[in-house]
Amino acid sequence: MMARFFTIPFSIIVALVLQIVPLPALVDIYRPDWALIVLSYWAMALPHRLNVAGAFITGIGLDILLGTPLGIHSLVLSICVFILVANYQRLRNYSVWQQSIVIALLSAFYHLLQFWLLHLLTDIYFRYDYLMPTITSMVFWPWAFWFLRRLRRQLKLK
Amino acid sequence: MDTIFSRGPSLATRLTMAVILSCTLIFVDHKLDGFQSTRLYLNSALSPLQYIANLPSLILNLSAKKLTSHQDLVAENQRLTDQLFIAGEKLQRFAVLEQENKDLRALLDAPIAADYKKIIAELMSVDRNPFSRQIMINKGTLSGIYRSQALVDEFGVIGQVMEVGTTNSRVLLLTDVTHSIPVRSLRNNIRFIASGSGGINELFLEHVTHSSDVAVGDVLVSSGLGGVFPAGYPVAKVTKVDKDERQEFATVLAMPLAALDRIKYVLLLEHETSFQNEEVQ
Numbered sequence: 114m115m116a117r118f119f120t121i122p123f124s125i126i127v128a129l130v131l132q133i134v135p136l137p138a139l140v141d142i143y144r145p146d147w148a149l150i151v152l153s154y155w156a157m158a159l160p161h162r163l164n165v166a167g168a169f170i171t172g173i174g175l176d177i178l179l180g181t182p183l184g185i186h187s188l189v190l191s192i193c194v195f196i197l198v199a200n201y202q203r204l205r206n207y208s209v210w211q212q213s214i215v216i217a218l219l220s221a222f223y224h225l226l227q228f229w230l231l232h233l234l235t236d237i238y239f240r241y242d243y244l245m246p247t248i249t250s251m252v253f254w255p256w257a258f259w260f261l262r263r264l265r266r267q268l269k270l271k
Numbered sequence: 272m273d274t275i276f277s278r279g280p281s282l283a284t285r286l287t288m289a290v291i292l293s294c295t296l297i298f299v300d301h302k303l304d305g306f307q308s309t310r311l312y313l314n315s316a317l318s319p320l321q322y323i324a325n326l327p328s329l330i331l332n333l334s335a336k337k338l339t340s341h342q343d344l345v346a347e348n349q350r351l352t353d354q355l356f357i358a359g360e361k362l363q364r365f366a367v368l369e370q371e372n373k374d375l376r377a378l379l380d381a382p383i384a385a386d387y388k389k390i391i392a393e394l395m396s397v398d399r400n401p402f403s404r405q406i407m408i409n410k411g412t413l414s415g416i417y418r419s420q421a422l423v424d425e426f427g428v429i430g431q432v433m434e435v436g437t438t439n440s441r442v443l444l445l446t447d448v449t450h451s452i453p454v455r456s457l458r459n460n461i462r463f464i465a466s467g468s469g470g471i472n473e474l475f476l477e478h479v480t481h482s483s484d485v486a487v488g489d490v491l492v493s494s495g496l497g498g499v500f501p502a503g504y505p506v507a508k509v510t511k512v513d514k515d516e517r518q519e520f521a522t523v524l525a526m527p528l529a530a531l532d533r534i535k536y537v538l539l540l541e542h543e544t545s546f547q548n549e550e551v552q
Contacts, residue, residue: 130320130324168289177317180434182404183296183299185293187289188290188293195289196284234301235449237402
């Protein structure tokens with residue numbers, strides 16, 4: 114019972130740790146958006162368990178961990194999860210490969226919106242590096258999808 | 272099936288609430304700086320995650336230490352002994368100079384610069400957002416760290432504490448786009464403001480007139496104005512001066528003296544008096 118209740122929060126915490134684990138500078142710009150991937154899976158699979166509120170809280174955590182002004186990640190993640198939850202019935206019927214394209218688009222949107230918000234607040238300039246995680250998120254989505262689906266089926270999460 | 276529409280507010284309402292709440296948070300946090308105490312609690316609450324993320328590199332470092340050969344240790348010992356010997360020799364002259372400086376200041380009735388209490392902290396290898404230059408260190412309020420405390424390494428100023436938690440804190444580096452430090456040229460005491468460029472090793476001096484005397488190789492030290500950084504610590508070295516008359520101001524670039532890309536240990540300075548000192552002069 115406990116395991117069932119804590120699976121989603123625990124998977125999000127693991128995603129947050131993966132988001133801040135140090136990587137060599139060479140691969141650092143390719144870090145997939147773990148938080149976005151995990152939130153996307155739960156938003157599509159169990160939209161009544163995880164939706165905008167969960168994304169908002171995860172976003173606050175990410176803001177604290179990454180040192181951005183409070184509210185940036187929470188705003189961006191809330192909008193991304195809203196898009197997924199609003200279309201979850203259609204997205205579930207897509208194949209995993211089609212879903213990974215959706216995730217790539219969502220990840221590009223996530224990074225552009227985040228850049229745009231921070232550009233309004235500080236004087237940063239756009240670099241194409243900022244969009245690299247889009248590609249890796251797309252590649253990692255099928256694996257994350259299969260892993261999380263197995264987890265959900267084994268624990269019979271509803 | 273239990274749909275999301277069967278309980279609580281509708282999805283669109285939830286999104287509207289989240290967007291309004293986020294925008295308020297961004298405004299209050301960034302423009303009004305209103306979340307200092309809340310951030311302390313949130314930072315402390317989330318610091319276990321950072322310690323977990325730090326574990327892999329910690330383990331690597333520990334095993335590397337275990338595997339260091341006897342020969343390497345002897346070589347390192349020799350190198351450190353040499354360094355200490357040279358530093359000790361410099362310090363002998365420094366003691367005489369300090370005494371002389373004290374006497375001169377006493378003659379001028381100027382206040383004698385006090386020594387600062389220092390705390391050593393270690394860098395935590397934790398990722399940050401790609402848009403800014405920050406580092407995390409492993410000391411917090413429990414060790415007496417406070418907000419906007421100045422940090423130096425063995426070569427010069429690194430930056431200042433941006434947020435504190437109970438056991439760790441976030442440091443804003445000199446080169447961040449939102450950071451500026453008041454400096455003066457060691458050669459002729461002209462004052463400048465050095466702002467970060469966002470690059471790893473570049474600062475630029477703001478509003479330098481074409482007539483001001485600044486040359487490549489000038490060393491810039493903190494002037495102590497503003498009260499955040501104590502006066503007299505080396506900050507940067509001028510690397511490029513471009514006096515293009517078509518531009519409003521001269522373009523002056525400088526490189527931080529601290530090894531900002533290779534930080535391992537940092538020294539936090541506790542100071543109260545730098546502001547008053549500067550005012551008297």
